[in-house]
Amino acid sequence: MLFAYQRNGAKLRRLPPASEPEAEACLASALWIDLYKPLPGQVEAVRQLGVEVPTLADMEEIEVSSRLYREEGLDYMTVVLPGQTELKEQISAPVCFVLSPERLVTVRHHVPRPFETYPERADKVGLGCARPEQVFLGLIEEIVGRLADLMEGSGRSLDTVSRAIFQPPVATRSHGAPAPERLQELLEQVGREGERLAHIRLALLTLERALGFFAQTVPDRIEQEGLKPAIKSLQRDIAAMEVHADFVSQRVALATDATLGMINLAQNATVKIVSVVAVLFLPPTLVASIYGMNFAHMPELERPWGYPGALGLMLASAAGAWAYFKWKKWL
Template sequence: MLFAYRLVDRRLERMGPSADLREAIWVDLYRPQPEQAAKVAEQLGIEVPTLADMEEIEISNRLYRENGNDFMTAILPGQLPDGAQLSGPVTFILTPERLVTVRHHAPRPFETFSARADRSSTGCATHLRLFLGLVEEIVSRLADLLEATGRALDTIAARVYAGSSEPLTPAELEEALRAVGRQGEVLARVRLGLLTTERMLSVFGLWMEERKDLGLKGFVKTLMRDMQALEVHVDFLSGRVGLATDTTLGMVNLSQNQTVRIVSVVAVLFLPPTLIGTVYGMNFHNMPELDWPWGYPMALVLMVLSAVLSWAYFKWRGWL
């Protein structure tokens, strides 16, 4: 899909599918088809990078200049059309007149920014301000994801850490581990987004100085400080994820130990009666108890008494 926006009264307005892209200030390519990439190449003279090109990890493939245009790629969290969450590359192309973005998944800022571009800190009077406003929206989205992760960890901690007369069931502990793992995946995607966006913005700051666009330098520094603060918050939440994982695994071990202890105690309780039964079950010829009238009841009483005494001893020692 191809979305093109032009500037009308300092606000972004969606252009029609047949509009001339040379009138656009922002061209957003989402899972571009060959004919859409060809249209961009024909009207704007930009060779749209393929998904394979965007996924290259070399810096020379993610941050470079070509024919007077700046190509910058960041890895951002988003979702596929089927709803699957993932981190994917997004390429920002800055030409002397406009911003072009290429993506193959749907980060939420690209769906919300067009309606609020004029309310961003930088506004959208130029394509450079539009780019910084979009980056600001991305950083805000990453901060929202961190806030949601913090709330999810609070809920998990309240359930796992809280003392209760009813211990968590194995199914509840398993679900808690899955929930913690999901939050860990979210943090990993946010961390990757922050690192790649920060690198992209630092390079943009250097290229901006060459263009003499020093009026936006303060906005770049502010965004860099925001991302550095979020990186510290990611480290804090990562520590919480590790603690929650260790605690939940400890609860699982305690639950397993409790089950093993119960089985062990039951086995020990039946050990003395089993020993007595085994002794009197031997087929020796000279066993005086075989001829006693009360021999069988005596053996039963001995087995019950040995089990009761074992139970009383365990209870006295606090093992039950």
């Protein structure tokens, strides 16, 4: 799909899909062209504007020279951003920003939410959308804000896990530890937040590198258009978020350890019950074993009270063991 945007006052307006004869002129007037899973015809249309569209394989290269480079006067900056697939699955995938003096071209194969929200907020984010550089920085600012929201969401999710473990409801507290099924749900929730945090940290790292590359490759335009303060502000925001990400990572580790500890306690309680039951049956088993021996002289076998006496002795031995466990507070 191809989305083309043109400046409309202080905002961006999406251009309607053009027919084939009008497509080139429509794209030539666009300030921002967003390619989402582009088709060959759309790639060729953008190539006619002098922009080579990188493939997904090119964008997935991890070498710095493959993600941040200048070619024929165009700056190619690839970052890795969290987003969704067409099936609403959460993934982290590369997005390429191609910056030219005339326009910004973005290439992506998933759906980061900032690409949907930024056009309507272009007048409220960054320095506006009069120039491609401003659109680029405004989109980066929208992405950083989205990452901050995701990190806050992870923090709230971890708060829920912590309350469930350390401050369970009164009804749950009266029955001991949370149920194993609930503990498994909490552990899975912590795992999801840890995975989301890993995606956020990777996105912050790649954004920081892209901003550094942008600041070095276009210093003249940055000074002329007053973009340097905006770049510095974004870099400070990213640095602060990286520190906060470290803090949230520690919370994820604490929540994981606490959840595993509660699972171990629940398992220990189950093993303890089984052990106590086994010990309670040991004295009756001993009595039954004694009277099951085949000795010639066992006087109790000839007495009328022998059978009920053996049963009573078994019951008394089990009750004595149970009372001893209660006295020692093992039960």
